[in-house]
Amino acid sequence: xxxxxxxxxxxxxxxxxxxxxxxxxxxxxxxxxxxxxxxxxxxxxxxxxxxxxxxxxxxxxxxxxxxxxxxxxxxxxxxxxxxxxxxxxxxxxxxxxxxxxxxxxxxxxxxxxxxxxxxxxxxxxxxxxxxxxxxxxxxxxxxxxxxxxxxxxxxxxxxxxxxxxxxxxxxxxxxxxxxxxxxxxxxxxxxxxxxxxxxxxxxxxxxxxxxxxxxxxxxxxxxxxxxxxxxxxxxxxxxxxxxxxxxxxxxxxxxxxxxxxxxxxxxxxxxxxxxxxxxxxxxxxxxxxxxxxxxxxxxxxxxxxxxxxxxxxxxxxxxxxxxxxxxxxxxxxxxxxxxxxxxxxxxxxxxxxxxxxxxxxxxxxxxxxxxxxxxxxxxxxxxxxxxxxxxxxxxxxxxxxxxxxxxxxxxxxxxxxxxxxxxxxxxxxxxxxxxxxxxxxxxxxxxxxxxxxxxxxxxxxxxxxxxxxxxxxxxxxx
Amino acid sequence: xxxxxxxxxxxxxxxxxxxxxxxxxxxxxxxxxxxxxxxxxxxxxxxxxxxxxxxxxxxxxxxxxxxxxxxxxxxxxxxxxxxxxxxxxxxxxxxxxxxxxxxxxxxxxxxxxxxxxxxxxxxxxxxxxxxxxxxxxxxxxxxxxxxxxxxxxxxxxxxxxxxxxxxxxxxxxxxxxxxxxxxxxxxxxxxxxxxxxxxxxxxxxxxxxxxxxxxxxxxxxxxxxxxxxxxxxxxxxxxxxxxxxxxxxxxxxxxxxxxxxxxxxxxxxxxxxxxxxxxxxxxxxxxxxxxxxxxxxxxxxxxxxxxxxxxxxxxxxxxxxxxxxxxxxxxxxxxxxxxxxxxxxxxxxxxxxxxxxxxxxxxxxxxxxxxxxxxxxxxxxxxxxxxxxxxxxxxxxxxxxxxxxxxxxxxxxxxxxxxxxxxxxxxxxxxxxxxxxxxxxxxxxxxxxxxxxxxxxxxxxxxxxxxxxxxxxxxxxx
Numbered sequence: 006x007x008x009x010x011x012x013x014x015x016x017x018x019x020x021x022x023x024x025x026x027x028x029x030x031x032x033x034x035x036x037x038x039x040x041x042x043x044x045x046x047x048x049x050x051x052x053x054x055x056x057x058x059x060x061x062x063x064x065x066x067x068x069x070x071x072x073x074x075x076x077x078x079x080x081x082x083x084x085x086x087x088x089x090x091x092x093x094x095x096x097x098x099x100x101x102x103x104x105x106x107x108x109x110x111x112x113x114x115x116x117x118x119x120x121x122x123x124x125x126x127x128x129x130x131x132x133x134x135x136x137x138x139x140x141x142x143x144x145x146x147x148x149x150x151x152x153x154x155x156x157x158x159x160x161x162x163x164x165x166x167x168x169x170x171x172x173x174x175x176x177x178x179x180x181x182x183x184x185x186x187x188x189x190x191x192x193x194x195x196x197x198x199x200x201x202x203x204x205x206x207x208x209x210x211x212x213x214x215x216x217x218x219x220x221x222x223x224x225x226x227x228x229x230x231x232x233x234x235x236x237x238x239x240x241x242x243x244x245x246x247x248x249x250x251x252x253x254x255x256x257x258x259x260x261x262x263x264x265x266x267x268x269x270x271x272x273x274x275x276x277x278x279x280x281x282x283x284x285x286x287x288x289x290x291x292x293x294x295x296x297x298x299x300x301x302x303x304x305x306x307x308x309x310x311x312x313x314x315x316x317x318x319x320x321x322x323x324x325x326x327x328x329x330x331x332x333x334x335x336x337x338x339x340x341x342x343x344x345x346x347x348x349x350x351x352x353x354x355x356x357x358x359x360x361x362x363x364x365x366x367x368x369x370x371x372x373x374x375x376x377x378x379x380x381x382x383x384x385x386x387x388x389x390x391x392x393x394x395x396x397x398x399x400x401x402x403x404x405x406x407x408x409x410x411x412x413x414x415x416x417x418x419x420x421x422x423x424x425x426x427x428x429x430x431x432x433x434x435x436x437x438x439x440x441x442x443x444x445x446x447x448x449x450x451x452x453x454x455x456x457x458x459x460x461x462x463x464x465x466x467x468x469x470x471x472x473x474x475x476x477x478x479x480x481x482x483x
Numbered sequence: 484x485x486x487x488x489x490x491x492x493x494x495x496x497x498x499x500x501x502x503x504x505x506x507x508x509x510x511x512x513x514x515x516x517x518x519x520x521x522x523x524x525x526x527x528x529x530x531x532x533x534x535x536x537x538x539x540x541x542x543x544x545x546x547x548x549x550x551x552x553x554x555x556x557x558x559x560x561x562x563x564x565x566x567x568x569x570x571x572x573x574x575x576x577x578x579x580x581x582x583x584x585x586x587x588x589x590x591x592x593x594x595x596x597x598x599x600x601x602x603x604x605x606x607x608x609x610x611x612x613x614x615x616x617x618x619x620x621x622x623x624x625x626x627x628x629x630x631x632x633x634x635x636x637x638x639x640x641x642x643x644x645x646x647x648x649x650x651x652x653x654x655x656x657x658x659x660x661x662x663x664x665x666x667x668x669x670x671x672x673x674x675x676x677x678x679x680x681x682x683x684x685x686x687x688x689x690x691x692x693x694x695x696x697x698x699x700x701x702x703x704x705x706x707x708x709x710x711x712x713x714x715x716x717x718x719x720x721x722x723x724x725x726x727x728x729x730x731x732x733x734x735x736x737x738x739x740x741x742x743x744x745x746x747x748x749x750x751x752x753x754x755x756x757x758x759x760x761x762x763x764x765x766x767x768x769x770x771x772x773x774x775x776x777x778x779x780x781x782x783x784x785x786x787x788x789x790x791x792x793x794x795x796x797x798x799x800x801x802x803x804x805x806x807x808x809x810x811x812x813x814x815x816x817x818x819x820x821x822x823x824x825x826x827x828x829x830x831x832x833x834x835x836x837x838x839x840x841x842x843x844x845x846x847x848x849x850x851x852x853x854x855x856x857x858x859x860x861x862x863x864x865x866x867x868x869x870x871x872x873x874x875x876x877x878x879x880x881x882x883x884x885x886x887x888x889x890x891x892x893x894x895x896x897x898x899x900x901x902x903x904x905x906x907x908x909x910x911x912x913x914x915x916x917x918x919x920x921x922x923x924x925x926x927x928x929x930x931x932x933x934x935x936x937x938x939x940x941x942x943x944x945x946x947x948x949x950x951x952x953x954x955x956x957x958x959x960x961x
Binding site: 131 | 515553
């Protein structure tokens with residue numbers, strides 16, 4: 006890969022993965038820091054990735070009958086307190102508004118950390134009959150959680166996300182919705198972001214504040230740590246009872262509806278970076294890349310080179326691809342490094358010799374492979390190359406996941422793996438909170454999930470030695 | 484128009500226009516009230532209108548080279564204070580965050596009322612060279628302004644908007660940008676929302692806090708009051724100097740860039756309601772309507788009716804139209820009233836007799852006209868009818884504007900018009916603040932703008948009698 010001042014500025018990922026990550030975030034111009042700790046600026050290139058993710062998800066949400074809404078930014082303290090478990094989970098990290106203009110408010114208002122309470126308050130007003138159900142709502146917004154330590158994408162005091170909230174006549178319908186939305190997230194990760202996932206349920210300890218059940222998809226990063234990438238919660242009728250939401254069913258009897266919520270945030274961009282990136286910078290899957298192909302003229306001062314390069318840009322754009330040509334006076338070396346840093350999936354080079362030979366040279370960002378493409382076959386070849394990059398990136402990530410997924414039967418084994426290369430460690434589990442805490446204390450890992458695809462690795466819990474019929478995946482998480 | 488319980492619930496617009504407006508907002512299910520005064524819930528139907536407006540504008544912004552970004556929600560008090568005029572304009576209506584979790588903050592943070600200061604702070608970090616210019620940024624978000632009196636869409640303490648912020652090497656470029664973006668807003672209003680506009684500049688008194696020049700588009704509502712519908716500001720280099728944003732130009736000399744900002748908010752939905760609505764509810768222009776055509780079966784219990792109606796839905800959808808069929812067991816009368824209330828531009832009715840005759844009946848929402856459409860000509864006719872509705876709505880609004888635009892030469896004349904039917908009143912003006920204030924005090928009107936298309940109505944100011952070479956439009960504004 007091309008060497009250049011710009012590239013030399015980023016830390017080697019094998020030396021300091023955390024610093025490498027921060028370097029990529031800033032050098033690829035995804036984010037900038039603001040004057041408030043933990044509130045990040047999404048620059049155009051970072052936001053363009055989020056826009057593509059929004060478009061992918063929003064189309065899926067609408068196809069399954071969901072409608073977008075906009076709920077208020079602020080929640081009165083008394084409203085947040087209506088559901089006991091929920092307020093306990095979120096109140097400690099709320100940002101509080103106490104003054105409007107020059108006046109002190111009668112009741113302080115928190116900036117939404119999540120909006121269950123707002124949706125419930127609205128539904129209390131508008132849901133009356135079985136005809137009003139299901140309510141299939143979503144909103145795109147930012148939320149605030151006053152975290153102690155913060156990092157771009159992975160942990161912000163403010164982050165962008167979507168939060169889906171739905172209300173159903175029956176528990177079965179609500180559970181089916183919860184599972185459907187988890188599958189939507191898994192589909193996005195696997196088929197668009199080239200990130201293989203483990204689907205599962207959270208343990209009681211790790212589930213969302215107020216939920217009966219939390220489903221999750223867990224992805225493995227390059228350093229073998231886990232990233233919780235999307236969650237979907239089933240609430241039963243707990244919130245409905247707390248907020249007095251009821252409806253008359255078809256037999257005209259009063260009933261409480263069943264509720265779900267599900268969210269995916271800009272955190273997933275951190276996941277893309279840490280799954281696919283390398284020491285030259287970002288590597289973006291073609292299906293989400295704001296620019297899929299960059300066309301670079303070689304020896305552009307020579308007659309006809311820029312014109313030919315522009316022609317390639319136009320031809321590829323006409324195929325519906327997202328293409329950029331860079332004809333600025335920067336050196337070819339600078340441009341190579343710049344677009345490697347930005348993770349553009351495919352670079353197409355064309356110079357005087359190529360024009361003479363009637364071809365151009367395509368270079369894959371994911372593995373550096375160079376492919377000579379006859380100009381007459383440009384439209385037929387480039388989309389195939391992008392598909393190959395997409396597939397190659399998924400396979401590479403899948404290989405990382407398989408090679409660093411282990412089974413263990415003792416706490417010591419878990420500890421040894423966690424302290425070695427790290428990864429996802431499967432064990433049986435009795436289901437007890439004490440054993441979950443013991444695993445954290447003795448082996449330094451937390452439960453990631455109870456995978457939906459369960460395996461029988463034995464029948465005793467590695468912590469207490471008692472009977473165990475659940476399989477858990479453990480790991481170190483972001 | 485069909486009468487029904489639902490319709491009877493809304494106030495007559497000629498009796499109480501303000502109450503009629505609120506009734507439409509809630510009965511058409513555009514908004515709901517939240518637990519915090521002035522923070523409104525945009526329900527699915529209201530948000531769908533905003534989504535369509537976003538799509539229209541975003542495509543235009545991107546076509547002219549603008550990129551979306553995401554800036555933080557919170558502004559440190561010290562940052563807000565950097566530009567003197569700006570902080571004076573906004574500080575009195577800021578909502579202040581004083582606590583994060585259980586800790587009191589060292590410096591209080593305001594929830595953004597607008598984001599000039601945040602963009603400037605970022606640009607201070609990233610702008611160095613003429614190569615970095617222009618910066619053509621936009622963001623979609625919500626902002627907070629702690630207003631005393633609030634109304635859905637028209638005046639919220641929180642509202643959704645887009646705010647564009649750009650930075651240019653020269654004043655000429657920045658002014659051209661300011662004017663281009665005003666024209667984008669005018670295009671949206673006139674060609675999509677069927678709302679004719681008056682383009683102009685604000686007086687110094689009415690311009691944006693910190694701006695050198697504020698351009699505006701002013702629309703006339705059904706009650707002849709004015710709605711400021713979109714503004715575009717030229718800042719000169721004032722903010723750049725206050726925030727120390729400089730760049731080395733092509734001659735390697737340090738220079739201050741010139742800045743603009745421009746915004747359009749959900750207030751425009753209030754404008755759509757008050758321009759086009761009637762005593763049966765909302766009337767939506769086809770180009771922005773979430774549902775353009777509703778297909779209703781008549782005597783749907785008769786054999787084959789629902790199937791035929793569904794066929795019409797499918798055929799119209801295949802033409803790329805936004806279509807809904809309502810086959811629920813509600814009465815036809817209920818459905819007529821419901822979709823009139825929601826302002827669906829075209830209702831298509833089909834019953835057993837229509838099927839026998841080989842036609843359906845289309846009913847225009849804007850004027851109640853009924854058109855018999857042979858089924859074989861459905862695809863050819865319906866888009867033309869929608870175009871006719873769009874054009875008819877624009878003409879009607881244009882007629883309202885022309886018929887209630889007056890010229891006056893004395894303060895007494897202005898007062899008489901303002902206290903009579905109201906409208907836009909053109910007079911000459913000397914340019915003095917005293918005369919502007921006197922007009923407000925004596926005639927009860929404020930300056931809406933100095934129209935870009937100036938006329939010479941005379942050469943003396945109606946207030947002071949001195950020489951006047953500017954024409955102002957006065958009115959009562961929302």
